[in-house]
Structure formats: C-alpha cells, structure tokens
Amino acid sequence: MKQTLISKGLGNAATTAVRLLFAAVAAFPIVFMMVSSLKPDQQIFGDMSSVAAFLPVGNISLDNYAAVFDRVPAARFLMNSIGISAVTVVLGIFINSLCAFALSRMEVRGKRVVFTAILATLIVPFQTLALPLVWWVNQLPYFELNGFSLEISKGWLDTYQVQIIPFIANAFSIYLFHQYFESIPKELDEAARIDGAGWFTIYRKVVMPLAGPATATVAILTFLPAWNSYLWPLMVVQSEELRPVMIGIQYFFQLNVSWGEVMAYASLITIPVVVLFIAFQRSFINSIASSGVKG
C-alpha cells in the first residue's frame, strides 16, 4: 500500500513535470516575441544565450512600437483589419443564421436539396477556389455611386468588398446555426405565430436571443480567418491603404530589418486576438471543438 502511494506521488510529480514541459514549449516563442519587442536589437541578440531572452529586463522601452508606427502605416492596417473582420462577422452572423433559420424552422419547399448543396461546399478547400476566384472577381462589375451618377467599372481587385463579400456566406456557419436551432423547441414559434408574429419577428425576437452560444461560435470562427487572412489579400489587394495587418509584415522583409521592430509588429497584430481569446476562452475552445466536426 505504501509502495503504491509513493509510486502514485512520483507519478503525479512526473505528470506535472511533463505538463510544465509542454507548457514551456508552447509558450516560449510567444514570450520571446513579446519580450524582444521591448528591447533594442543589440540587447535581443545579447540576451539570446541566457534566460534573459525570456525576461523583460535591461533596456526596456516601447521605442520599437513607436518605430513601427513610423515605418509602416500600422494604424491604417489595424483599422482595415478591424473593419474587415467586424463587417464580415456581423454580416456573416446575420445572413447565415437567417438562412439556417429558414432551413431549420420553416416549411420551405426544396429546403432539403438546398441544405445538402450547402453542406457539399464544405469538401472544397479554400485553396482550391482561391485562384479561379481571383479571376472571377476580376470579371465582376463594380458599382460606385459617385455623386448622383452610378459608375460601373469592371473588376473587384483592390477593394474592401473583395476582402469581405466572398467570406460572408459560410456553409459551416449555416450548419452550426442549423444544429443549434434544431435544439430550440418549435412550440415557441407556434406560440409567437398565435400572437400574430411574422417569421422575421420570430427569427429576431424568439430564436436569435436563444442562440447565444451558436452566435459566439460563428463569430469566433469567422473572426479568426478574417483577421489572419494572408493568401487572399496577398493576391487581390495592391494599394497600401487597403491592406490588412498580415500583409503588413511584407514591409519587414528588407535586408536592414530591425528585429525588435519586427517583433513589435508581430506582437501588435497578435495581442488583440490573444486578449479576445483570454476574455472569451470557453467560447474559443468550444468553437474550435465544433470546427473539428467539419473534417
């Protein structure tokens, strides 16, 4: 008995050690990035051979951040990404939940076919679509209201909408909303209909207020790729003033780059997501767990 207690204690200590080891491996690059963003280049390299590489010690300042805002239009990139992500998330939640609502709760003829077709799009990875999509958006007409005259030009390349509109409708979001709506009792709709509510009112006042968790999941699963998008804007955006944050890193691909500044920019575009993650941890982890179903 004593033997097993000792071995159990040892086992626990070993488990804790392994847990800590994994945590150290997971965290050290991020800690290194954030700590280095506060140091001048010379010190980053000087600290590298000691534990100081992971500690905010020595000559600590926000100079690198100031330099980043000087060197690249970082504020503009941040605003662009915030705007693009926010619009994609808000419109995505609205349009996909609306579609899922009709598919789940209304007697619409042919909805089964539509739902199957929507789910079928899940097998196509975005990388497959990206290149034909570039060609395709370049053929699309673009309407611009200029004063009182409507101007029509060809091609969506190099605009905000090309970074937003293709990503609003999402089969997986529709699927998630649909699954969630199925779990909300349909009697609620009946009751509302007796009170004379129209379908849109039922959607807005009855079903959506109950769909908080699904909305959070969809919001996160739309926000992350929108914020992180790189391949797409790389191909469709040329103007500096339209670029999102991830494309901003290209400014640091020069020879005489200051690594302190690179780390500052990298931290700058990572911190908003990390803050959101820590604030909404449970929702983030649930979202990822549900996104696994997609495979």
Add this chain to the structure above:
Amino acid sequence: MTTTQLPSPGRRLADPAPAAPPSKPRRRPRHIREQISGWGMIAPAAVLLLAFVFLPAILGFGLAFTNARLVSPRPVEFVGADNFARLFADPVFWRSLLNVSYFAVVVVPVQSGLALAMALLINKKFRGVNFFRTIYFLPVVTSMVVVSLLWMFMYRKDGLINELLSAASFGLINGPDWLNDPATAMPAIIALSIWQAAGFHMIIWLAGLQSISGELYEAAQLDGASRWHQFRYVTWPGLTHTRTLVLVTITIQALGLFDQVSVMTQGGPLDSTTTIIYEAVRSGFKQQETSYASAISLVFFVLVLLISAVQRYLTREKD
C-alpha cells in the same frame, strides 16, 4: 372541394388563402407566404455561396482546360489537357508533391500523437487545468503568418533555436542555418507547424476523451487494469471517430501547406520547401497564368478527396 365524412388525416390541398386559423396543428398546408419569406431568408446566403463557392469551383474546373490569364486582351480558348500535360512534365510540380508528402508523413503522426498526449495531460480536472489549457492553446490563436515570421527569426544561424540547442548540449551542438539549408529547411517548417497546430487537435481529442463514459474507467479499475491497459482497452477504442476526424483534418491541412512557405522560404532553397498551393499561387498570381494554376488547384482537390476517402475507409475497416 368536398371532404369525406370521415375525419381523415388526408392532406388538404394547398389553399392560397393568406391566413389559416392559427389554432391549426403544425401540418398545415404550406403557405405561399411561408414559401416566399423562407426563400427570402435563404436567398442571401445561397446567392453568395453560389457566386463565391459553386461558381469558382466550376470555373476552376473549366479554366484548367483553357488558356485563361488573369489579365489578357485575348479571348479565353479551350486547350484540352495541355495544362495537365505541362504540369505532369514539370519537375517542380513533382518536387512540390514530394515535399508535401514528406511534410504530411511526419506531421500527421507526430502532431496527432503530441495533441493526444496534451489532451490526456489536461483531461482530468486538477488545480491549474485552465492555466495549462490556455497555454497549450495559445499558439493556435496566433496567426500562422506571425508564427512564421517569429520562427524565421528564431531559426537564424545566431537565433534562439541554435542558442537553446547549444545550451542544452553544453555547447556540443552547433546548429545549422535552418532555413537556408535544403536539408533542414523542411524539418524546420515541420517543427513550427506542429508547434502551432497541435493545440487545435488537442481540443478535438479532448472532446473525444470527454465523450467516453467514466463508468468504463471505474469498471476497468475494479478489474485491476493498469493505466496503460485502461488507455489501450477503454480510451483508444473510445476514440475511433475522433481518430478519423483528427487524421483527416491534419492530412488536409498538411497538403494545403502555404503560409509558412510563403513567409519563410518562398519555396527555396533549391525548391526544397515548395508546395502544391505555393506553386499554384506562384503561377496563378505572380505569372498570372490562371489556367495553369487552376489545373494545379484541381489536382490538389482530387488529392484531398482521394486521401480523405482512403482514410475514412481505412479507419472504418478497423471497427
């Protein structure tokens, strides 16, 4: 309209009357109104999916057999399988296929194994479980582009990785210039990819682990099963579905390798890190050969379908 004497449950014909008595049970006839508002609600998403998923997918298929360029004054012409003939004769394409296979063959088992280990480490409730879960998951919320930039710095000859290796071996290991050596560039990309994505699959494993009933473990403990036996005979069989899921998602992710390569190596040195998607983007975007890029994308898509079909089949067989 005549009705039979019997209160038959037979369906009534759809009557166009705008409002049915509200007390009717659910199986009321389908109203035109419900059809219209229903389709009105489906339409925005359906139209967008049609325009930005279905159409480009079909277009991609079609463009692969043409000579379309991104910007070109010439009309698009059908050229048959020319693009594919050129593709299959291109050694860089085969190299990219080889690189991606190398990547997948290492990443799939190592990443899913590490992710399972992490999931097992934080499966039980203990003090600080939230702390560990947050830390393990942190790399996942960090964008791959940032991760690539950061590791590019760490992989320098005088970078953090080599300093750590040197410190851990008391100065014995003198690390290479990871990303500029054809022999080490791909392993370096593999390591950072696993580091970034393992937390994602940890969460999927965790969901699977938590779906296994605790009673099974209690029964196994009563029978005196060791921890290993519990894992072998309770946990592992309980994870069959999760296993398929993890394998399929990791493999598809691995085949789609792009961001890391684009940021860190641009396919080099000596094509040792180029990938299928990187080649597609290089020809489709940099050289504006939409048709050739579409052909590569099509090959990629067929590969993804094939592999997920094979994997599903293999993992199902074992049940």
